[in-house]
Amino acid sequence: MGEREVKKVKRRVTRNARDHALEGSPTGRRRFGWKGADKKLGRPTNKYLHPEESKVLREALDLALKGKSWATIVRHFGKSGLTPVRGGKWATTPIQYMLTNPALCGYRMLHGELILDRETGDPKVGDWETICTPEEWHKLIGRCSTWFNLDGSETAYTRYRQKVKTQGKKNYRELADATRRFLLTNILRCGYIDDDGNLCGAKMKGMGPSGTNKHERYRCGDPHCNRVSRRADLVDKAIEIVVIKVLTTQYSAAEPEDKKWYGEESLTKLRARRQEIKESYKSGIFSLAEYLEFKDANDAQISESEDDRKKFYAEQAAQNFLSGFSEEKWHNEYDMRQKRKAVATVLSAVIVHPLPKGRAKSAQFDPELLEPIYKAKSTK
Structure with a gap:
């Protein structure tokens, strides 16, 4: 009871x-x-x-x-x-x-x-x-x-x-992605080449200061290699210059869009149809088999339409995110998540090559040892 x-x-x-x-x-x-x-x-x-x-x-x-x-x-x-x-x-x-x-x-x-x-x-x-x-x-x-x-x-x-x-x-x-403090996580790749000519290519991880290193660093994440390391702030600055140049060329003149999804009326009708199907079953017009058949087909159309709407607004937001790009916007408006997203728009990877033999680790930072790999739509 x-x-x-x-x-x-x-x-x-x-x-x-x-x-x-x-x-x-x-x-x-x-x-x-x-x-x-x-x-x-x-x-x-x-x-x-x-x-x-x-x-x-x-x-x-x-x-x-x-x-x-x-x-x-x-x-x-x-x-x-x-x-x-x-x-x-x-x-x-x-x-x-x-x-x-x-x-x-x-x-x-x-x-x-x-x-x-x-x-x-x-x-x-x-x-x-x-x-x-x-x-x-x-x-x-x-x-x-x-x-x-x-x-x-x-x-x-x-x-x-x-x-x-x-x-x-x-x-x-x-x-966790929203809390990352390193700009180029998942973009930097270890450029060490072994005696057989094989490229390591492992992703480099951001690390905080430790031991004699007083600055944050990017280091090869493969425990079997772990041979390439570079000061994080200097790498970030060098790649920022590259990314800002490309984004300024491609998006500075772009205008933001605020269009309404084209299928809103159709989705509304599908939802109304769902209610009609329920009422028809309750009133005895549809048998259970007919109800399930109509319901499943209608629900599938609704789900497809909602997915399409999500994709539409996501693509519009991605385009608007970079429209009217400027170096000032990069420094004063973008937070770390947006900067990471912008970098991924331009680059698929950055190869960090090891220091040449004979060059001291304390030598001046050399941006020429960074090799940007551009995405197909991006140019230098």
Whole structure:
């Protein structure tokens, strides 16, 4: 009897949440960026924007849309002086969830699916103040496609929540790439050639100061070679000059685009069709076999369309990221993640050749020992 009662409560809670969603009513625990409930004022939770928090949230959203790293966005929240709604410190994963929450643009999601208006088939727009437009939200989803899925499949956030329950928050790290401090990780290759004429070609790793080395260095990552090492800041500076020259030539005159995805209307119709299929089955028009056949085909089209939209916005963001490029933008606007992305646009690798025999390790840095390998579309 106890189990049956628990199931009844769960069904009521689920039904209540869906009813609120279909009505477009604000609900749930207070979200960062919105004011909490106030019975004296008759104010529901999550309906009206919090002036300070919503400003910081919108600024963070703009940083994400510009392609800034998650580490940069986490620092932005930290510098704001504000704290998460449930206390603690700002961390990458909760911020990713916060910035990809459909409530930012007025949408609601249950069990991995957007709540749709029963009459129009479009996503139901809730009755609360919003932070961004649906187009901006979809662009964020495009950037975070591996983190936040619209098909109800497991996401990085659900794995994160499970990890928190089992191991505690401090033991879980997300997106190591965003925290790397070396510009040319995965780009530099060891140029040592053995007696048989074989090129090592192993990726070089960034290393902090140690022993007699007072500077950060790149060193061959192959333990069987480990023969080539070079001072990191000097290598970075030399390759930056090369990359800036190419990017200025190719992208300085490029104009940013802000086009809407061409298939939005078709996707809306497919979602409306999904609701029609459900209603036809419930009313007895479709048999179970027919329902499953129509549902699977429609779901496949929806999934294909959503993937196409993600790709469209990702390609547009990549093009806009470098449009109007200038050396000033490189030094004053790009963070480490963006610089790494820009380098990868120009170069497929950089071969770091060993010092010639007889040359002392303390000799002046020689940029001629760096051999950039350009991608096909890039030129010197």
